[in-house]
Amino acid sequence: MNTVGQFGRMRDERAEQALIERRFRVVTVLVIVALVLLGWRYGQLQLGAHEMYAARSEENRIRLRALAPNRGLILDRHGRVLAENRPAYRLVIVPERTPGLNETLDHLAGLVEISAEELRRFEQQRQRSRRFESITLKSNLDDAQVARLAVERHRLPGVEIEPYLTRHYPHQGLLAHVLGYVGRIDTRDLERLDRDQYRATTHVGKTGIERRYETLLHGRSGLERVETNALGRVLRVIERTDPRPGQDLTLSLDLDLQREAVAALGDLAGAVVVLSVETGEVLALVSHPGFDPNFFVHGISQANYNALLTDRRRPLFNRFLAGGYEPGSTIKPFIALAGLDAGQITPDTRIFSRGWFQLPGHSRRYRDWRRHGHGWVDLELAMAESVNVYFYQLAHDLGIDRISRELALFGFGRATGIDLYGETGGVLPTRAWKRATFGEPWFPGETVITGIGQGFTVVTPLQLAHATAALAGRGTTAPPRLLAVAEPARMVVHDEANWAAVFSAMAAVVHGPSGTARAVARQLPVKIAGKTGTAQVFGLPDDLDDERDSEDLPEHLRNHALFIGFAPLDEPRVAISVVAEHGGGGARVAAPVAAQVLKRAMELGY
Amino acid sequence: MNTLVSQRWSGLLPPLRLDPVLSALLLALIAFGLMVLYSATEQNLGLVIRQGARLGFGLGVMLVMAQIPPRYYQAWAPALFVVAVLMLVAVLFFGVGRGAQRWLDIGLVRFQPSEGMKVALPLMLAALLARRPLPPGWIDLGLCLGLIALPVGLIVLQPDLGTAVLVAASGVALLFLAGLRWRLIVAMSGLVIAALPVLWLNLHQYQRYRVMTFLNPESDPLGQGWNIIQSKIAVGSGGLAGKGWTQSTQSHLEFLPEPHTDFIFSVLAEEFGFIGVVLVLALYAAIVLRGLYLASRCRDNFGRLLSGSLVMMFFFYLVVNVAMVSGLLPVVGVPLPLVSYGGTSAVSLLAGFGLVMGLHSRRRFMG
Numbered sequence: 026m027n028t029v030g031q032f033g034r035m036r037d038e039r040a041e042q043a044l045i046e047r048r049f050r051v052v053t054v055l056v057i058v059a060l061v062l063l064g065w066r067y068g069q070l071q072l073g074a075h076e077m078y079a080a081r082s083e084e085n086r087i088r089l090r091a092l093a094p095n096r097g098l099i100l101d102r103h104g105r106v107l108a109e110n111r112p113a114y115r116l117v118i119v120p121e122r123t124p125g126l127n128e129t130l131d132h133l134a135g136l137v138e139i140s141a142e143e144l145r146r147f148e149q150q151r152q153r154s155r156r157f158e159s160i161t162l163k164s165n166l167d168d169a170q171v172a173r174l175a176v177e178r179h180r181l182p183g184v185e186i187e188p189y190l191t192r193h194y195p196h197q198g199l200l201a202h203v204l205g206y207v208g209r210i211d212t213r214d215l216e217r218l219d220r221d222q223y224r225a226t227t228h229v230g231k232t233g234i235e236r237r238y239e240t241l242l243h244g245r246s247g248l249e250r251v252e253t254n255a256l257g258r259v260l261r262v263i264e265r266t267d268p269r270p271g272q273d274l275t276l277s278l279d280l281d282l283q284r285e286a287v288a289a290l291g292d293l294a295g296a297v298v299v300l301s302v303e304t305g306e307v308l309a310l311v312s313h314p315g316f317d318p319n320f321f322v323h324g325i326s327q328a329n330y331n332a333l334l335t336d337r338r339r340p341l342f343n344r345f346l347a348g349g350y351e352p353g354s355t356i357k358p359f360i361a362l363a364g365l366d367a368g369q370i371t372p373d374t375r376i377f378s379r380g381w382f383q384l385p386g387h388s389r390r391y392r393d394w395r396r397h398g399h400g401w402v403d404l405e406l407a408m409a410e411s412v413n414v415y416f417y418q419l420a421h422d423l424g425i426d427r428i429s430r431e432l433a434l435f436g437f438g439r440a441t442g443i444d445l446y447g448e449t450g451g452v453l454p455t456r457a458w459k460r461a462t463f464g465e466p467w468f469p470g471e472t473v474i475t476g477i478g479q480g481f482t483v484v485t486p487l488q489l490a491h492a493t494a495a496l497a498g499r500g501t502t503a504p505p506r507l508l509a510v511a512e513p514a515r516m517v518v519h520d521e522a523n524w525a526a527v528f529s530a531m532a533a534v535v536h537g538p539s540g541t542a543r544a545v546a547r548q549l550p551v552k553i554a555g556k557t558g559t560a561q562v563f564g565l566p567d568d569l570d571d572e573r574d575s576e577d578l579p580e581h582l583r584n585h586a587l588f589i590g591f592a593p594l595d596e597p598r599v600a601i602s603v604v605a606e607h608g609g610g611g612a613r614v615a616a617p618v619a620a621q622v623l624k625r626a627m628e629l630g631y
Numbered sequence: 632m633n634t635l636v637s638q639r640w641s642g643l644l645p646p647l648r649l650d651p652v653l654s655a656l657l658l659a660l661i662a663f664g665l666m667v668l669y670s671a672t673e674q675n676l677g678l679v680i681r682q683g684a685r686l687g688f689g690l691g692v693m694l695v696m697a698q699i700p701p702r703y704y705q706a707w708a709p710a711l712f713v714v715a716v717l718m719l720v721a722v723l724f725f726g727v728g729r730g731a732q733r734w735l736d737i738g739l740v741r742f743q744p745s746e747g748m749k750v751a752l753p754l755m756l757a758a759l760l761a762r763r764p765l766p767p768g769w770i771d772l773g774l775c776l777g778l779i780a781l782p783v784g785l786i787v788l789q790p791d792l793g794t795a796v797l798v799a800a801s802g803v804a805l806l807f808l809a810g811l812r813w814r815l816i817v818a819m820s821g822l823v824i825a826a827l828p829v830l831w832l833n834l835h836q837y838q839r840y841r842v843m844t845f846l847n848p849e850s851d852p853l854g855q856g857w858n859i860i861q862s863k864i865a866v867g868s869g870g871l872a873g874k875g876w877t878q879s880t881q882s883h884l885e886f887l888p889e890p891h892t893d894f895i896f897s898v899l900a901e902e903f904g905f906i907g908v909v910l911v912l913a914l915y916a917a918i919v920l921r922g923l924y925l926a927s928r929c930r931d932n933f934g935r936l937l938s939g940s941l942v943m944m945f946f947f948y949l950v951v952n953v954a955m956v957s958g959l960l961p962v963v964g965v966p967l968p969l970v971s972y973g974g975t976s977a978v979s980l981l982a983g984f985g986l987v988m989g990l991h992s993r994r995r996f997m998g
Contacts, residue, residue: 041765044810045935049927052808052943053920059950060916064909066957070867071905078867082881089857 090251091224094244095190097271099204099234101280102306108204108235110190114171115164120151123183130162133184136177137170139163142324161227165191165323192228192322196280198315199287202343203278203445203507205233206318222246225268228322234276234507237444244271276507277306285625286311289618295585295605296344297622298490301631302597304510305494305503307443308631309622310487312344347449349483350604353558353611354411355589356432356478358496358527361404363431364419365523372404372526382417384469391417391473408530409537411557413477420476425467428475429455434517435492437484443505451488454481478558490602493589497554497597499524528554532594535620541612542588545620550627554597555590555619557611560604583607588615592623599626648697648992650925656918657969657984661686663911664970670877671891671898671972678891678972685974689981696985701993704986705933708751708758712778715751718744719785726789745794746979748782750986752798753940756805761933766810775806790835793951793963800947805940809932841961858894859958866900866957873904891972893964896956912953915968919946922984925991934990941983948980 070078099108116137123129133139143163150160166174166186174186192207194200207228210218214229223229225246230236247268252260286297286309299309316333320326325333333341342348364370380398381390392413393399399412407415420428432438438453452458454475456467474480484492487505494502500517503510531554534540541557562584586608591597601619608614665679665686672678722735722744735744756775763771779802786795807816831839865881874880879890879901890898900908919942926938948968954960956967966973968980 041810041932042935044765045808045932045939046927048808048810049923049935049939052804052939053923056919056923056946057916059946060912063950063953063957063959064912066954066959067866067900067905067908067912070863070957071869071900071908072871074867075870078864079870081864082868 090249092247092249092265092268093225093227094246094268095270096192096207096228097242097244098273099242100273100275101278101283102275102308103279104275105280107194107196107200107276107278107280109193109195111193112188113164113191114166114186114188116162116166116170116174117159117185117187118147118162119159119183119185121183123181129181129184132177132181133162133174136173137163137166140326142326146324159185159187164189194318197317197319198340199283200278201233201315201318201340202312202345203233203276203310204318205235205237206231206321207235208321209324231321232447233445234274237446238274238508241274242271245269274508277301277304277308277510278310278507279308279629279631281629282309282622282626282631283311285309286618286622287313287315289621290605293605293608293614293618294338294344295603295608295618296348296486297604297618298345298486298505298602299622299626300490300494300502300505300600302494302497302502302591302600303513305491305505305513306510307505307507308599308626310345310507312342312346312348314338314340316340343447344604344606345486346443346445346447348485348604349449349451350486350585350587351560352478352482352484352489353560353585353587354413354478355489355556355558355587355602355611356476356482357408357411357416358531358556358589359432359435359437359492360416360420360423360428360476361408361527361530362496362517362519362523363423363427365404365526366431366519367423367427369422370404370419372530375401375403376407376412376415376418377401378412378414380414382414382421382473384421384473387470389470391470404526405530405533405537406539408527408556409533409540411534411541416476417473420472421469423472423476425454425456425472425475428472429453431517432482435495436488436516437482437492441487441491441505442511443487444507444509448487449485451485452481452483479561486602486604489587489589489604490600493591493602494600496527497591497600502600528594531556531590535590535616542616542620544612545616549592549620549624551593552595553590553592553620553623554594555588555616557616558587558589559609559611560585560587562607583609586611586614588619590619590623592627599623599631601626647694648989649694650921650988650991653918653921653925653984653988656914656921657981660914660918660969663914664967666876667895667899667902667970668891668972670879670902671895674877682972682974686969686977686981688974689978692978693981693985693988696982697989697992699989701931701934701990704754704937705758705761708754712751712755715744715747716782716785718747719782723785723788743794743975745782745786745789745791745798746975748786748798749794749801749944749979750941750983752779752782752802753805753937753944756802757933757937757940760805760809760936761931765932766812767806769815772806772811772815775802779803787833790838791964792834792838793965796963797944797947797951797965801940801944804943804947805936808936808939808943841963858962862894862897862956863958865897869901869904869907871905873900873902873907876902878902893952893962893966893971894956895971896953896967899970900956915946915949919949922987925987929990930993934993938987938990941987944983945980948976 096110098106098110101107116133118129120126130144139162147160147162171186178184178186194204194206208231209227210223210229218229222243222245226243230239230242235242245268248266249262250264251262282299286299290297290311290313293313295313297309297311298307300307320329378393378398378400380396381392383390394411394413398414399406399410402410402412402415406412432453438451440448440450454471459465459467459481471480475482491502491505495516500519501513501515503513532552534557535542535549535553535555536546537543542555562582584607586605588603588611589601591600601623603615603619605614605618665683668682669676669679718735726735735742755778759774759778760767760771767775779799783795783799786798861881865879868881879898881897881901899911922942922945923939926935926942929935929938945968948965951960951963951965952967955962955965966976969977
């Protein structure tokens with residue numbers, strides 16, 4: 026049976042088998058010895074040291090109990106409370122101490138209303154918990170419910186009324202889209218959270234500031250060593266590591282200004298963003314209408330949620346962060362800057378507006394909003410009266426590449442980087458973008474309408490405000506922040522004279538004799554710069570602009586009204602953007618909103 | 632096939648190439664294990680049923696593995712090994728899991744590729760050594776150690792020290808069975824001891840903590856030492872006859888961490904006492920010894936070495952887990968074989984037993 030191995034060595038299979046069998050015998054002996062030794066070890070523990078361990082098991086009812094930290098408060102810049110923790114009561118059940126769980130639940134349902142949702146959650150939690158752990162059946166009990174339960178408590182073993190702290194937003198809908206809200210921790214949250222830190226925590230930030238600064242707000246969980254009896258009931262606390270409460274966050278928001286902005290919008294759906302030009306601090310941040318975040322803390326009912334979802338005015342939609350709008354004529358100051366910088370125009374360059382513009386060799390007419398045109402206009406008049414022909418011509422002369430470059434410098438087409446999740450970046454049209462998106466080349470006519478903010482350009486109210494702040498800061502501002510202030514950065518470099526020309530042109534929009542927003546000049550305590558805009562909602566002939574409203578249309582087809590501006594003119598400190606959805610014209614609707622907010626900002630000393 | 636064989640082996644199991652004795656022992660262990668699991672999970676029947684389903688699947692895998700002729704295993708060993716290594720590499724890049732990346736998620740199922748290596752490495756080594764003269768010389772030894780070090784290194788990187796130790800141990804056991812000369816064994820042991828400080832420096836912080844608290848559990852009675860102390864209390868308080876099924880107070884009061892996974896043996900010891908421990912260890916001993924017996928009677932070196940190392944793998948699981956629960960070894964996260972809650976290791980262990988029985992069943996009729 027011998028064969029030749031690969032090294033030419035003779036293989037003796039019989040000897041090999043004998044060798045392996047010897048080794049199997051050695052292994053068998055080792056296995057038996059190891060198991061006997063293990064058995065010996067267990068004998069030591071279970072027989073020799075049994076009394077000691079039995080005593081320790083009996084006495085040692087020590088349990089570790091996690092303690093939830095108190096969530097940090099959220100304050101406005103003057104320390105006014107925007108989100109707080111309020112004492113509340115919840116109904117908890119310890120299944121082990123409740124003899125007839127179903128009867129108890131029935132009994133409780135007779136005392137306080139228990140929804141199917143609450144029952145389902147209770148069941149779910151019960152599956153996941155140990156039998157001696159307390160499980161919440163209903164939270165946020167009102168006083169009457171607490172009283173009714175307290176009276177019946179002696180008949181309800183294992184049922185307890187437990188005090189706890191619940192998140193409360195005293196200003197309800199005013200700040201819903203900024204603060205966001207906390208909600209019950211669900212399985213998706215658990216995947217991204219540190220389970221050890223959240224062992225005792227029930228709620229976690231779901232959106233807004235609550236989500237963005239969850240780690241700071243939450244704090245660190247504490248630990249308690251407690252001695253329990255055989256059933257797990259706590260007898261005494263042996264040792265305690267206090268939880269470290271979450272940090273209080275002081276936002277840059279000014280509650281008064283926020284209120285003013287919401288009041289100014291009134292019944293209009295839309296957004297208002299007010300930024301500090303120098304620091305990028307967000308002073309007011311409104312998406313209107315809002316919703317009451319308090320509903321979400323305790324689990325919003327399906328009916329309420331459906332009502333929010335089906336509301337035509339979309340209260341859950343965060344307009345300043347994710348709302349994409351055509352900038353309309355609010356783009357004109359930026360186009361003007363590009364023109365000045367490229368030398369295509371000077372402040373004194375005059376263009377004749379006869380009511381329309383035509384590309385050479387094309388028949389299509391691009392219209393002014395005033396049917397018979399504005400006559401000879403220079404930059405100041407073109408801005409003040411929002412003369413489309415002036416900007417058609419300028420955009421055509423500049424070409425799309427120069428326009429895209431200028432708009433990109435001001436941050437169009439990318440998220441501003443505000444400290445909130447969910448920001449969208451809008452659309453900055455370029456040749457490359459068009460080819461990638463539509464597979465088509467760029468057409469000259471598209472450059473023409475880009476000059477008045479129509480066509481492909483999409484901005485968010487936040488981007489618009491940020492770009493306006495950069496404009497007001499003569500090219501320098503900081504990214505918008507609610508909490509930690511970012512470093513100011515020089516975004517755009519232009520000649521001092523160019524900035525001055527655009528500033529004075531924008532001042533004429535409000536303070537000039539024929540400015541589109543001249544109606545609001547009276548109420549302003551200081552001189553400001555501004556620009557009105559109207560964004561098309563619906564493909565009306567393109568001669569609708571600032572002055573001509575679409576009031577005769579049904580509301581949802583009316584144009585969006587926009588306004589950007591900064592104040593004071595000489596020494597700009599705050600920048601604003603206003604979008605009023607379906608408001609009609611920017612001059613009539615958005616400018617008064619902005620004026621009211623800017624006036625208040627000046628009164629507040631910004 | 633061979634009428635002589637089928638006459639000698641009457642009964643239902645042999646045609647399925649399953650060893651009746653070993654099969655019966657495994658089923659007894661599984662049944663008892665599910666009973667303990669029921670108690671350790673606070674009588675969570677759903678969980679026990681899920682585990683039962685996994686074990687049922689494992690038994691199916693065992694049956695399938697037993698049917699495949701050994702020559703295929705031998706031929707496919709290198710390919711399987713390469714695939715297993717690639718999956719370990721993949722897990723480093725695409726793996727999922729908290730803290731350590733151990734799982735691969737391929738849509739349908741999630742599994743731990745390191746488990747596959749528990750079969751693939753012994754296969755590879757057995758296939759290699761079966762074609763060499765035994766005992767292995769220096770070159771074969773070097774080759775084998777390289778083949779062991781590669782997957783073990785990858786598993787350490789995940790990091791999963793427990794599995795790495797098991798895989799390494801099964802490889803070393805295979806070398807030992809192959810007749811590795813004693814002086815080489817002594818030399819290797821020396822090397823390992825010399826390498827310990829290097830290993831220590833490369834351990835993750837949590838792994839070092841585990842070793843240090845193992846050496847002195849009372850130093851950190853609330854943190855890492857908690858497991859060991861509470862487990863010993865559970866075991867010790869069980870006494871001779873135990874507190875009775877489902878009467879464990881330690882696990883019930885949450886003194887034990889993970890009472891249904893790695894520390895299930897302490898629930899068993901607490902509820903069934905020393906008598907229960909001895910009986911269960913005897914059951915395990917019977918499985919291991921029967922396995923070794925079947926292995927030693929395979930027809931060729933490939934079968935003997937492969938089967939032997941797979942059985943030893945099972946044995947190492949047992950020893951590491953039972954020693955860990957009683958505080959003899961640091962907490963390394965090795966389940967009690969076929970009893971702890973969890974699917975992948977049970978399936979790979981049963982697959983191993985399928986191989987062992989399949990290899991053994993073919994010992995007579997070959998040319």
